[in-house]
Amino acid sequence: MKLTGNVILITGGATGIGFALAESFVRLGNEVIICGRRKSKLDEAKKKLTNIHTIRCDISKDQDRRLLYRRVIKNFKQLDILVNNAGIQRQIDFKKGMTDLKGKDDEIVINFKAQVQLAAQFIPLLIKNKDEAAIVNVSSGLAFVPLAIYPVYCATKAAIHSFSMSLRHQLKDTPVKVFEVVPPMVHDTELKGRPVQKSEISVSASEVAKAVTEGLKNNEYEIAVGTTKNWVATAKRDFGQAFLNINT
Numbered sequence: 083m084k085l086t087g088n089v090i091l092i093t094g095g096a097t098g099i100g101f102a103l104a105e106s107f108v109r110l111g112n113e114v115i116i117c118g119r120r121k122s123k124l125d126e127a128k129k130k131l132t133n134i135h136t137i138r139c140d141i142s143k144d145q146d147r148r149l150l151y152r153r154v155i156k157n158f159k160q161l162d163i164l165v166n167n168a169g170i171q172r173q174i175d176f177k178k179g180m181t182d183l184k185g186k187d188d189e190i191v192i193n194f195k196a197q198v199q200l201a202a203q204f205i206p207l208l209i210k211n212k213d214e215a216a217i218v219n220v221s222s223g224l225a226f227v228p229l230a231i232y233p234v235y236c237a238t239k240a241a242i243h244s245f246s247m248s249l250r251h252q253l254k255d256t257p258v259k260v261f262e263v264v265p266p267m268v269h270d271t272e273l274k275g276r277p278v279q280k281s282e283i284s285v286s287a288s289e290v291a292k293a294v295t296e297g298l299k300n301n302e303y304e305i306a307v308g309t310t311k312n313w314v315a316t317a318k319r320d321f322g323q324a325f326l327n328i329n330t
């Protein structure tokens with residue numbers, strides 16, 4: 083995949099992995115658009131990376147997604163790479179029934195439904211590219227083995243993995259390549275809403291971005307980062323044992 087001279091849209095690009103990707107793509111000579119809900123974070127990102135384009139958008143809202151599409155068409159006329167990166171993570175205790183789930187089911191909409199909608203919305207535009215284009219879906223090591231304290235999050239990431247496989251197959255005769263990024267625990271993002279201790283199993287957001295640019299260049303469709311390489315292999319070999327290992 084050619085990684086220069088593209089127009090790239092990154093959802094959730096103001097922080098964490100999304101911002102690290104934005105930095106890498108700008109450095110490689112691409113036009114980068116990031117979106118997110120918080121204006122303060124978009125402004126901060128723009129201060130650090132003055133030549134990015136920011137669009138305020140809540141991808142879980144139909145109207146915001148439509149506006150995002152119109153803004154991309156109006157200002158850039160084309161799109162080469164869509165990075166479906168925005169996501170949230172919630173601990174949910176189903177023993178508490180609706181009490182704990184209440185107000186937390188936005189995970190399904192943000193992590194899965196919105197990604198599906200954005201893919202459908204942008205694929206006709208991506209297909210117009212004469213040479214190549216891409217959709218990059220960010221899943222997680224937890225797509226392959228769920229960590230039970232995040233039951234819905236893991237299910238949405240498993241759904242993204244499955245969806246990416248089907249999309250890749252459907253689009254195989256088009257210019258649109260479908261990549262899946264499988265990060266391990268990342269210690270410098272806002273996903274958990276609290277600082278995450280750096281450890282031997284974690285990586286930084288910029289390490290994820292480095293692995294992604296390498297993976298895209300080499301047309302590696304499932305980009306497992308750091309420890310997720312072993313993780314995914316173990317899960318494929320002995321899922322039951324892998325599940326017990328992380329849940330006990």
Ligand SMILES: NC(=O)c1ccc[n+]([C@@H]2O[C@H](COP(=O)([O-])OP(=O)(O)OC[C@H]3O[C@@H](n4cnc5c(N)ncnc54)[C@H](OP(=O)(O)O)[C@@H]3O)[C@@H](O)[C@H]2O)c1
Pocket residue numbers: 093094095096097098099100117118119120121123139140141142167168169170171192220221222223264265266267268269271272273274
């Ligand atoms: N951190 C990890 O350990 C880890 C591991 C594996 C996979 N991942 C995945 O990596 C991706 C990026 O996460 P991250 O770790 O970099 O966390 P992050 O720093 O919290 O980034 C997530 C971004 O998504 C945006 N976002 C959330 N909901 C949105 C919505 N409804 N509309 C538009 N933007 C929205 C957030 O901005 P606003 O809140 O301002 O909208 C934020 O900028 C996620 O899909 C996550 O599941 C992370």
